[in-house]
Amino acid sequence: MTVKPWSQRFESALHPAIVAFNASITFDIELIEYDLSGSQAHAEMLGQVGIIPKAEAQVIVAGLEQIRQEYRQGQFQPALEAEDIHFAVERRLIELIGEMGKKLHTARSRNDQVGTDIRLYLRDQIAQIRHQLRDFQSTLIDLAEVHIETLIPGYTHLQRAQPLSLAHHLLAYVEMAERDWQRLGEIACRVNVSPLGLGALAGTPFPIDRQFTAERLHFEGLYANSLDGVSDRDFAIEFLGAASLIMVHLSRLSEEVILWASQEFGFVTLTDSCATGSSIMPQKKNPDVPELVRGKSGRVFGHLQGLLVLMKGLPLAYNKDLQEDKEALFDSVKTVQACLEAMTILMREGIEFQPQRLEQAVAEDFSNATDVADYLAAKGVPFREAYNIVGQVVKTCLSQGKLLKDLTLAEWQALHPQFAEDIYAAIAPRQVVAARNSVGGTGFDQVRQALERVRSRLTSKDEPRHTVP
Numbered sequence: 001m002t003v004k005p006w007s008q009r010f011e012s013a014l015h016p017a018i019v020a021f022n023a024s025i026t027f028d029i030e031l032i033e034y035d036l037s038g039s040q041a042h043a044e045m046l047g048q049v050g051i052i053p054k055a056e057a058q059v060i061v062a063g064l065e066q067i068r069q070e071y072r073q074g075q076f077q078p079a080l081e082a083e084d085i086h087f088a089v090e091r092r093l094i095e096l097i098g099e100m101g102k103k104l105h106t107a108r109s110r111n112d113q114v115g116t117d118i119r120l121y122l123r124d125q126i127a128q129i130r131h132q133l134r135d136f137q138s139t140l141i142d143l144a145e146v147h148i149e150t151l152i153p154g155y156t157h158l159q160r161a162q163p164l165s166l167a168h169h170l171l172a173y174v175e176m177a178e179r180d181w182q183r184l185g186e187i188a189c190r191v192n193v194s195p196l197g198l199g200a201l202a203g204t205p206f207p208i209d210r211q212f213t214a215e216r217l218h219f220e221g222l223y224a225n226s227l228d229g230v231s232d233r234d235f236a237i238e239f240l241g242a243a244s245l246i247m248v249h250l251s252r253l254s255e256e257v258i259l260w261a262s263q264e265f266g267f268v269t270l271t272d273s274c275a276t277g278s279s280i281m282p283q284k285k286n287p288d289v290p291e292l293v294r295g296k297s298g299r300v301f302g303h304l305q306g307l308l309v310l311m312k313g314l315p316l317a318y319n320k321d322l323q324e325d326k327e328a329l330f331d332s333v334k335t336v337q338a339c340l341e342a343m344t345i346l347m348r349e350g351i352e353f354q355p356q357r358l359e360q361a362v363a364e365d366f367s368n369a370t371d372v373a374d375y376l377a378a379k380g381v382p383f384r385e386a387y388n389i390v391g392q393v394v395k396t397c398l399s400q401g402k403l404l405k406d407l408t409l410a411e412w413q414a415l416h417p418q419f420a421e422d423i424y425a426a427i428a429p430r431q432v433v434a435a436r437n438s439v440g441g442t443g444f445d446q447v448r449q450a451l452e453r454v455r456s457r458l459t460s461k462d463e464p465r466h467t468v469p
């Protein structure tokens, strides 16, 4: 029969199904290293301020370290009966060092303990995701570097709109990733606040030193209110919001790669290292990687929604509902990390742009029509009038199966006397792109400057990583 720490207060044992239902050890084992570090800091503090003898605190810290080694060697496998990682560690500590182990839980509760653990966990994971975002950006930048002068059709409403430098298109995702990186940095400040020492909900009568444990664990601040601190999961929701946006960005890029790889577009081919075959159609090469990334985005959005709903009806302070935060958080972290890794590989070696097909694509449509209107406007024709004239030109061309570049000078001049020989240069795709040299535009000079800017951002110093232990 399971003996729970609270068993003295109860008449009979828990139903075995309820033991399983209540347990979180199957997933919160993920927190073990953070739980151990948090407990070590707490034990040291108990010794430091004299709540327990210093010598005993040292034995506790060493016992916890031994559990860490056991875990790392695969020898710490707590049973379901342990309920959660906090009880599992405490139980093992008592097995290892006896009576002294029973003093560890003085002046704290599992409520401030679990809050500490998930904050330490999330702080580490955020640092890793930010690192991965940097890798993703630098992969896109490398790719952009060789494609400054490669042209690609630009779309609005998924209709051909204006041609672009392919580098400009890729750099759009570098900017999105930059905001993701910043956002996670801002959230990290609110994650990095210590709830340790808040007790179950009201603080503790012991003369603890919260500053001491916070410093040991590299927290940057302390929760000011015990009720708030033990039951706050805002930081987790903020993280899921930021994680969702990362997935939105990865999913949009995925969607584009999938379109580009289709026979209809043919802008990229997938290399063998990142594409898969069909079990029945031998000719096929499938974009599984971007499809999976697009598909997995739903999980992260779902977890965000799940946690919002989890929190909205909770009275202060801790409620067992909060145990449900962990799987949402862990799964989101793993999903984002796996997707960032896969997309980085895909962009580095999984796709090959097809320059010939791209060149043909930008030459075969009316995406230079705006430039004809701009041409007239630059010669003093009011833009709206120019726009209407070009509308007529496009209509005529369509009815004759021609493109703008196929019109003779006489035909141009019949449409408007301001057209001259230089109209042909003005509507050549390369010129159309080069001309858009306004700040943030696709003009080659702008793109070169943008590349320099984003590169220097990457080489600027990253914040230090806090890792425990």
Ligand code: ARG
Residues within 6 Å of the ligand: 024, 028, 084, 085, 086, 110, 111, 114, 318, 320, 322, 323, 324
């Ligand atoms: N396993 C619990 C959780 O994840 C730990 C905190 C339990 N606290 C309590 N008062 N039952 O939330």
